Amino acid sequence: xxxRKIVIVEDEKILAEMYKDKISREGFDIYSAIDAEDGFKLxxxxxxxxxxxxxxxxxxxxxxxxxxxxxxxxxSSIPVIAFSNYDDDKTKKEAKELGAKExxxxxxxxxxxxxxxxxxxx
Amino acid sequence: MSFLFLNHILVLLLGISILFLGxxxxxxxxxxxxxxLFSLFSLFLFFWLASCYLGSSIINYEVSLLLGRVAxxxxxxxxxxxxxxxxxxxxxxxxxPFFNKLVVISxxxxxxxxxxxxxxxxxxxxxxxxxxxxxxxxxxxxLSLILFWTVFILYRFYQNYFQVSEKQKxxxxxxxxxxxxxxxxxxxxxxxxPFWQDIPYYWAIGNYSAIFLVAFTAYAILKEKLxxxxxxxxxxxxxxxxxxxxxxxxxxxxxxWIQLSKILSLIIFLAFGYYLIKSIxxxxxxxxxxxxxxxxxxxxxxxxxxxxxxxxxxxxxxSHQLRTPLTAIKGYLSMMNDGTYGRLxxxxxxxxxxxxESNERLIRLVNDLLSVSRIDTGKIVVEKEKVQVESLxxxxxxxxxxxxxxxxxxxxxxxxSKKLPKVMADKGKLEEAILNVIxxxxxxxxxxxxxxxxxxxxxxxxxxxxxxGEGMNEKDLSKIFExxxxxxxxxWLHSExxxxxxxxxxxxxxxxxxxxxxxxxxxxxxxxxYIKIPIK
Numbered sequence: 001x002x003x004r005k006i007v008i009v010e011d012e013k014i015l016a017e018m019y020k021d022k023i024s025r026e027g028f029d030i031y032s033a034i035d036a037e038d039g040f041k042l043x044x045x046x047x048x049x050x051x052x053x054x055x056x057x058x059x060x061x062x063x064x065x066x067x068x069x070x071x072x073x074x075x076s077s078i079p080v081i082a083f084s085n086y087d088d089d090k091t092k093k094e095a096k097e098l099g100a101k102e103x104x105x106x107x108x109x110x111x112x113x114x115x116x117x118x119x120x121x122x
Numbered sequence: 123m124s125f126l127f128l129n130h131i132l133v134l135l136l137g138i139s140i141l142f143l144g145x146x147x148x149x150x151x152x153x154x155x156x157x158x159l160f161s162l163f164s165l166f167l168f169f170w171l172a173s174c175y176l177g178s179s180i181i182n183y184e185v186s187l188l189l190g191r192v193a194x195x196x197x198x199x200x201x202x203x204x205x206x207x208x209x210x211x212x213x214x215x216x217x218x219p220f221f222n223k224l225v226v227i228s229x230x231x232x233x234x235x236x237x238x239x240x241x242x243x244x245x246x247x248x249x250x251x252x253x254x255x256x257x258x259x260x261x262x263x264x265l266s267l268i269l270f271w272t273v274f275i276l277y278r279f280y281q282n283y284f285q286v287s288e289k290q291k292x293x294x295x296x297x298x299x300x301x302x303x304x305x306x307x308x309x310x311x312x313x314x315x316p317f318w319q320d321i322p323y324y325w326a327i328g329n330y331s332a333i334f335l336v337a338f339t340a341y342a343i344l345k346e347k348l349x350x351x352x353x354x355x356x357x358x359x360x361x362x363x364x365x366x367x368x369x370x371x372x373x374x375x376x377x378x379w380i381q382l383s384k385i386l387s388l389i390i391f392l393a394f395g396y397y398l399i400k401s402i403x404x405x406x407x408x409x410x411x412x413x414x415x416x417x418x419x420x421x422x423x424x425x426x427x428x429x430x431x432x433x434x435x436x437x438x439x440x441s442h443q444l445r446t447p448l449t450a451i452k453g454y455l456s457m458m459n460d461g462t463y464g465r466l467x468x469x470x471x472x473x474x475x476x477x478x479e480s481n482e483r484l485i486r487l488v489n490d491l492l493s494v495s496r497i498d499t500g501k502i503v504v505e506k507e508k509v510q511v512e513s514l515x516x517x518x519x520x521x522x523x524x525x526x527x528x529x530x531x532x533x534x535x536x537x538x539s540k541k542l543p544k545v546m547a548d549k550g551k552l553e554e555a556i557l558n559v560i561x562x563x564x565x566x567x568x569x570x571x572x573x574x575x576x577x578x579x580x581x582x583x584x585x586x587x588x589x590x591g592e593g594m595n596e597k598d599l600s601k602i603f604e605x606x607x608x609x610x611x612x613x614w615l616h617s618e619x620x621x622x623x624x625x626x627x628x629x630x631x632x633x634x635x636x637x638x639x640x641x642x643x644x645x646x647x648x649x650x651x652y653i654k655i656p657i658k
Contacts, residue, residue, distance in 0.1 A: 012446055018453045025462060056442060085445035087492055089503035106449040107485045110456035 003029045004122060007048040009039035009065065010083075011057050015106070019052065022111035023118070036060035040068060043075060050118055053100070055084035055091060063091060066098045079121040083114075129252075133175045135365060136333050140168045142361060143340040150344055159207035160343060166200035167332050174329045178252035186246045190255045191237050194264070198232035201225070201271050208275045211297065211342075212282050221274070228267050235260050257316070265313060272305060293342045300338025307331030356402055360395035364388065430499055437495040444488050451481045490622035493554075494605060497629045502551075504633050508544040509552060511576055511583055512537055518557050519574065525564050532571030533564065542578050545657050547634055552655070555630040555638075558623035559587045559651045566649070567591030578657075582636075585653040593647040594640070602640050603628040631655065 006028045010016040016032050023030045031046050033039035036057050043051060051069070055062035062082065069075045082092075082100040085107060092103040101121050104114070144164030147157050170193055177189030205225045209215045215222075236242040241260035246253040279301070283294050311328030367388045375381045455478040457463060459471055466474065496502050519535045526533035545552075563572040570590030577584050594602065605625040624638075631638045636655035642648065 014450045015446065015453070018450060018457075022453070022457060022462065085442045085449060087441065087489075089496075089501070089505070093503060093505060105445075105489075107445045107452060107488070110460075111453045112456060112460060 003027060005029045005031065005046055005048040006050050006052060006118065007043050007046055008032045008052040009036065009057065009062065010054045011035060019111060019114065023115060026115050036062065036065040039065060043069060047074070048078060049122055051078055051080045052083045053080050055082055056086045063094050063098065066095060066100060070099050081117060081121065132330065133171065136330055137168055137171055138365065139333055140164050140171065140336050143336050147340050147343050156207065156210050156343060159203060159210055160339060163200055163203040163207055164336055166196055166203055167336060170196040170200055171329055171332060177246065178254065183246065186253045187243065190243045190246050194236035194242050195233045197268065198229040198236060201268060202229045205271055205275060208278060212278055214278060225271060232264055232267060276301065296338045296342035300335045304331045304335035357399055360399065364392055364395070367391065437492060441488055441492040448481060448485050448488065452485065455481065490626060493626050494622055497626065502633065504548045504551065506546045506548055509547045509549050510544050511542060511585065514553055515556065515574055515576060518553065518560055522560055522564060526571065529564065529568065531564065531567050531569065534571065534573050536573060536575045538577055542576065542583060543657050545583055545655055547655065551630040551633065555627040556585060556653065558627045559653065562623055563587050563589035563591065563649065563651065582654050582656050587651040588648065590648045593645045593649055594642040595645055599640055599642060603638065
């Protein structure tokens, strides 16, 4: 069976490695990018089944990237989970309005719980 | 009453007013150079006026000629002081060293030529309107220089007007009004009419317009200190009435005892006038003080808002930065414990569990601090949706069962027999509010357990959390929903909480127009927490 593809856009190296480690052990193909521009190019190239998107990214933030993803015809249907430690109501609302399935605060979820969320939306 | 008599009165009034204003400005602050320069040019203006008036009215030809020459000499000196006063007013004294020297040299030359030679005032010609000067060969040089300095001064003021603060702009405006009126009058009556129309008779009118220059400039200088139009007008009125009374006593009262009684009336009037001006000054001082306080308050408020915004941004970013390592610790510990990296010996698993719990405590503290910060700054956004309260509580019971089980206490949820209506609420915040209360109840119960109930009461939903725990005294009950409050039991039983959970609960419930309160029969007798929220 073909492996499901997950793209994670995360600028914190330690967290990116942790999630990549966990998610790949759960049987997914995981790809990562460290900023919005690289993330967008990677998503267009890989066409993942789900995107884990950090919000506080260097240069361009995750909400703007989410907007760009949703405007692309072939990318707009990919489920996106906004995934950040930036707990701001306004940002959460913006992300939800742009179509994010959820806005998770990273510290509130173990990697296993994140995988459970991924499985829920696939 | 003849024109000449009116002229006498007018000149007297103008002279007194100019000297009065010059003295007033000088004595309001003797140390200020600007005030000294103003007083000096007022003095030269007075001499200019006086010599014009006397020159035009004295019958003795030689004296009239001398006074005519003195008048033009005074103009030259006046312009030197007026130049330095203007640059001082605009804080540009050091800016034009060449012109500073030039004005002294050129106008000193004009002074000597006017006073000691016949090149400026050749003769005095008697007319119906008094003696008028016949001007000599130096008149065009004289006029050019005076015009040059006038234009230069006006140009400096107009240029500065667009570059200075609002307060300074107001000062310059008053000065410009006074100078403009004075320049226009002088241009018409002292230049255009005599030079081009050969009508020199009205030269005095141009000179008299100096009162506008002096009055507006005095106002510009003094306004910022404590003076207002009200005071200036009141003072002018008092002075005018006093002068009128004085003239009446001197010129129109012959009988001695009537003179004495009028003098007494004048003295009493002056005393009342003084106290009237003093009380207006006090009233204006108070008003200006209040305005200054209001302005300072407004500025402090703006500063506080900026600090508040910085604080919020700082807390948001600090929380984000704190959470990153906590996320990594939580993540790797949970992966170690769930066997992702292989099976661990029980002892190590137990210790990792302890570290995990400590980390969770830290996470909760950061979450609570961030919530409190957002509550304080009003940055919380309440996103309402229809929420089934029973489902919410079921989820919380599942989540908190582990904590209850670890303490060997029960956690039960008494569901209502009939499904309750959904409430319009922010699901996340309502969940957090109820979680804090149940979690608190578990924390402070060592025997027995915690019972959660939910029911409909009229148009509200009532959630009750009843525990068999440590209970609280009256004092603790009154403070339990304040931030950082843990009550007596909290201080020795549970040092881990920061005392923010119930504070956050209260704020979140209040954002839903609800109410939260606690009751207890005393220490050792358990607690009952109640949350009421409107259905719509």
